[in-house]
Amino acid sequence: MEVRKVDLHMHSVYSDGSKTPIELLEIAKNSNIGTMALTDHDNIDGSKELIKYTDLGIYLYSGVELTAKADKGRMHILGYNIDLDNDRLNKRLIEMKDAAIYNMMLYVEILKKDYGVIIPVEEIEELMRKNGNVGRPDIALILIKYGYCSEVEEAFQRYLVAAYEKVRKIKKGLTKEECVDLIVGAGGVVSLAHPSSLKMSNDELDREIAYLKSLGMNAIEVQHINNKPEQREYYRYLASKYKLMESGGTDFHGYEIKPDVLMGTGRNGNVSIDEGTLTLTKNIKSRYMMRR
Numbered sequence: 001m002e003v004r005k006v007d008l009h010m011h012s013v014y015s016d017g018s019k020t021p022i023e024l025l026e027i028a029k030n031s032n033i034g035t036m037a038l039t040d041h042d043n044i045d046g047s048k049e050l051i052k053y054t055d056l057g058i059y060l061y062s063g064v065e066l067t068a069k070a071d072k073g074r075m076h077i078l079g080y081n082i083d084l085d086n087d088r089l090n091k092r093l094i095e096m097k098d099a100a101i102y103n104m105m106l107y108v109e110i111l112k113k114d115y116g117v118i119i120p121v122e123e124i125e126e127l128m129r130k131n132g133n134v135g136r137p138d139i140a141l142i143l144i145k146y147g148y149c150s151e152v153e154e155a156f157q158r159y160l161v162a163a164y165e166k167v168r169k170i171k172k173g174l175t176k177e178e179c180v181d182l183i184v185g186a187g188g189v190v191s192l193a194h195p196s197s198l199k200m201s202n203d204e205l206d207r208e209i210a211y212l213k214s215l216g217m218n219a220i221e222v223q224h225i226n227n228k229p230e231q232r233e234y235y236r237y238l239a240s241k242y243k244l245m246e247s248g249g250t251d252f253h254g255y256e257i258k259p260d261v262l263m264g265t266g267r268n269g270n271v272s273i274d275e276g277t278l279t280l281t282k283n284i285k286s287r288y289m290m291r292r
Contacts, residue, residue, distance in 0.1 A: 004034025009249025223248030
């Protein structure tokens with residue numbers, strides 16, 4: 001019997017992905033995925049939709065990826081096995097949708113002022129009507145539509161990475177302390193997403209992991225498309241040092257957003273997690289379903 005794969009990091013149309021939750025499930029079925037979690041940015045509507053499908057033979061975890069303010073790099077904190085009906089979490093995420101629109105307008109202003117890029121009002125209004133949260137990939141698709149670039153990665157490298165640095169300190173958002181507290185309060189497992197995005201030295205990351213552990217963090221994302229092999233080894237060392245579980249996933253967004261990233265295998269096969277090997281899924285059982 002073929003061993004199925006685990007993918008605990010992906011996004012849907014409810015944040016910055018291009019696929020609906022049911023489309024993600026279909027891709028998972030066709031990609032030999034046996035265990036998965038939908039981790040939309042600052043949004044759990046997709047996860048609420050996903051966990052309704054208990055009859056497709058895939059073991060499902062509820063999930064979310066919270067965006068934390070950071071002095072450098074990007075800090076995202078994953079929450080797994082959360083209570084999707086938790087009142088405090090739901091109320092805070094509603095507030096975060098308004099914050100996402102505010103942050104989007106900061107990007108729109110930077111693009112206009114620094115690059116002469118004008119995003120039409122009707123496009124902005126359309127994003128404001130989006131069911132889920134808006135993010136930089138949404139802006140990237142608009143830039144492609146109007147000919148400012150030809151693909152999402154080009155949009156980021158030409159405009160959106162630099163724009164992020166300019167709005168970093170004035171963006172609305174959550175502190176890392178609040179991110180951990182919200183997930184713990186919802187009965188979830190806390191994992192640091194893609195530690196490589198923090199742009200920290202090993203010593204700096206060691207101290208950061210120690211602090212996050214003191215707040216209630218339970219795991220670290222060892223396998224991710226952007227974690228290099230030598231980084232993964234160091235993250236495993238930190239997981240062992242601080243008695244943290246290991247999590248992992250491809251950060252799948254759909255082929256329209258990240259055309260070179262496949263669910264279950266990542267970029268050129270650089271993510272591969274067999275069922276029964278990931279310490280998070282070995283230790284934490286889904287609160288919502290058992291595989292049928």
